[in-house]
Amino acid sequence: MFILLKYGPENPAEAWKLQAAKGDDQIVLIQNGVFWAVSEKAALEGKNVAVVKADWLARGYAEEACPFPLVDYTQFVELLEANPKTMS
């Protein structure tokens, strides 16, 4: 399943999604969802995570500081298409 997180750790829905995520689910952090990669790395441990590069850089973080693979919008669409089921 493709799981999209667009709100930060303060949002109860995003925490719920993460708890529901299984090992092979593809998680993508977009918009304020990138803050999960900043302050909640432990919650993402062992999960398949990608971060939207434009949102990461737009929030002042250096590319190399990202603990997960950064993807551009084309790659984001490819990830979306590779997963017929979505949670967003």
Next chain:
Amino acid sequence: MKKILFVIYQAPGGTIWPNEGFRTAFGMYAEEDLEPEVLLIDQAAITVAQGTEPKDLGLLSIKMVQRYIQKYDTKVYVEKESLEKFQVPDMDEGYVAELIDRASIQAKLAEYDNVIFM
């Protein structure tokens, strides 16, 4: 048949999202092969309380969705942990809501083609 789960997580009265979640779910019936279900979690769990009715504050009614739940026989779940967290005293039978715990509903998620949070 595509199964879609609408997960409503915001409170009625404070936001419009429970009304919108149900309204969007009912809209799915316009298509032959879409089967919507609704899950209430976190603050949205208070939706099913007997006394919850934003209309009493001069806002849009939430209980008006019950007519369509029964008309379409829409499957409604409410998360047990959320009911306990927000101490919902008594459930309004009009929602025909099934109580389900988090582990069970999260195990069911793979059945759905799309899970949409509102």
